[in-house]
Amino acid sequence: MLATVFDTKTMEFLSQAGEPAVPLHLLVVDSDPAVRSACAEIASSLGYVVESTGDLSNARSMLRGHAADILLANLPYNSTSGLELISEVKLLYPQTAVIAMTASGSVNAAVEAMRCGASDYLTKPFAMDELSTVLDRAASAQLTDNATRQLREQLRLSQGLGAMIGRSGEMEKLYRILSKVAQSSHPVLILGESGTGKELVARTIHAYGLNAQKPFLPVDCGSIVPTLIESELFGYVKGAFTGANRSKDGLLVSAEGGTVFLDEIGELSLDLQAKLLRALQEREVRPVGATHRVPIKARIVAATNRNLAEMVEKGQFRKDLFYRLNVVNLKLPSLRDRREDIPLLAAHFLDRISREHGRKFTLSDEALRTMMRYDWPGNVRELEHAVERACTMSSGPILHLGDLPTQLQNHGLESRRATTAGDDANESAGPQLMTLADMEKQAILSAIRTLNGDKLQAARLLGIGKTTLYRKLKEYGIADPLNDE
Template sequence: MSSSANILVVDDELSMREFLSILLEGEGYRVDQAECAEEALEYFGRSSYDMVLSDVSMPGLGGIELLSRIKALAPETAVLMITAFSAADEAVEAMKLGAYDYLSKPFKVEEIKVLVKKALEKRSLLVENKRLKEAVMERFSFSGLVGKSHRMQEVYDLIGKVADSMANVLIMGESGTGKELAARAIHYHSPRKGAPFVAVNCGAIPDTLMESELFGHTKGSFTGAVSDRAGLFEQAEGGTLFLDEIGEVPLLLQAKLLRVLQEREFRRVGGASSLKADVRIVAASNRNLEEQVREGSFREDLFYRLNVVQVRMPSLKERPEDIPVLVEHFYKKFALWSASGDIITPDALDALFNYPFPGNVRELENLVERCVVLGSRVITREGLPHAVRDYRIPSPPANELFIPDGGLDLQAYLDNLERKLLVQALEKCGGVKKRAAELLGMTFRSFRYRLAKFGMDDE
């Protein structure tokens, strides 16, 4: 645990607070002081703490009750209780409620130093274990796919329906929309979840090596084949093989891939016998495969074999209402501190709504990671990259609509216009939503729905 941990000292005696603060700051910790439990809880409403040192006996709310409330607000926060009396009953109660340890005054300075260090180390382990458990759970759930929008609910429903079958699935969507996450969700919700999930980016493999990568090879089948080697189909036996960027597979290999889908068997390069392929195929592409079929660069029969069920991943600009949820998700993923209160300012969120995100969810994830790495406990507009905070959707002159030479994203343009009108209506009506709805000629229910669409409904 870093010595820059945040610690809150709670004691009604000023001399004790000062003594502990000087001692802990001397060890490199950041320290705040509270003279009562009520003030300590106010601190927790504004900030987060890695550890609390609290007296048991204080006027008003007692130390045991404070401990209980802290554990409800921030379970990972380490708590060390201090008392001027040797009270075994209180010690037992404190330990039951989750206190790390219990000290009686007078105590030795070195004893405090050692206990604080050990408590923070234990907290660090608990936080890391929690992160690991959440990462494991993410593999086996939809949690990797984040979003509450209608478009994402449709994706979740379709994945849930198709997961139990053996049907081939084709996932379509722009780069950065989460196609591999969708493929993993299909696998981990299927009866094959205990078997391997093997992913390969077909666009990253040279054409000359792709057949060997997929089907394996035998010793001596080509220069450099010094031993037999299992391909990806064998590695995924009993599980799922995810073929990302399937549109990059050359035509000759498409024919061999089609045979595997039809016959459920294949041969290694240089092999004389066929091997069974008990593998479910999930393919993905950010290209228009139907257009490739018309152009003759993708086999029509392979397309229909793969396209038994199609899952279309929406771009981020098609689900802007998910931006606040995604920001929170990625912030918690990358932050090394416990988040409390707002993690992004309204004007920063407005900049994100305004930006088209050509890199989709992946670009937003990288943006949040950048902010966290630069130490932003609250994401502000000033902390965003210039390309995001300075982006402006071209606005037409008054009473005139036009399309810029470079074109425009119609949905993003309309969403931005709608959001600005909602904000203006609220400003004109002093924040009274019913009056704002009337000003825009819509029902209150419809107005609330549109606010929620852009993450602007705080009720």
């Protein structure tokens, strides 16, 4: 039976194959019963939950009843039915990975399948390890995407972590890393400029980690004097110093298996660095003034906006402590490196402020355009403060350039002068006047393009309902806002 599908590399591969970490649902669609049976047998042995059918209409019904994680579909020679199925699946179930099977020599069919949304293809007859490799590729991508989607949905639903927002490539990479890091207990070093959200990332790692129910204990190493940091981290006994009227456990002990977040770790003195290193290596601390040691069990997440590697070279930070903390390294992107997230973040802050004040606030086109062009040296924190300031200063529901902080106003005025100078240079072309309808159309198009086609967010930024937005698009005859000129 297997010889009709596979070449001479046969069943001995089955006994060596491992199973995916999470069982995935595979649907095999092929009119040849032998092919269906062979593929189902191999996939089942690899740990997949498998269903199969030879009828396209039946395949559609099965997908409606339970959307498959992976679809393995045959493309009949000189037929468009298989391509139509792939297109439908990617439209209705975009999370389903599609693998196309084609007859030998029908490379064009495989190319068309990829254009319709297939992520991979197999040419018959194929070896057993070929099928395993292709399924493994699809499964790895599927499990990673599922973990990313799950984390992002948790972040979206969590009131405390909702500010972790972004659809840029930089943020997508961060979500993928976080979904893995959160499930380990290794130390993590978070690097990034001030205002990029290092503590938020640390809280996310803890909240979706293995000991989320245990304490999350932050300490700012840059704002506490060294003697107090030592007692904060390691604790002290009664009478250790003036004012120590009772013994107190340090944060490394109080965490009880939770997370201790060492913010601005680069500000620790070399003496404290040595004591912290010893505590992490020996998994125990000696409280200030004590002669005994206390065992600790805490995950360490550290953060800094300084270049620790450079500090190590200059002798300002211990190399051994750096390597101890740098097991997992997360580099947070600056806001200027993910400008496409600015409208999403602004909309999030506006929604929160609107709920708090009981008033609806929206950004004018010029204000949003200025925010998109500004470099944000203070990153997300500066953006949040700018939106809060604009809402406070605004006399109406629409936030204009004049409501923004001075540095943004100056940036906007400079951009306006540059634009005016460019217009003056082209005076020979005559004045370019726009009707109100044209201005409204351009504002709508600008908002949708800025938000990569997200009409709901665009409507929120424009201060109109989603129904109104769709009606306006229809009035202006805009079928595809991303490509309409």
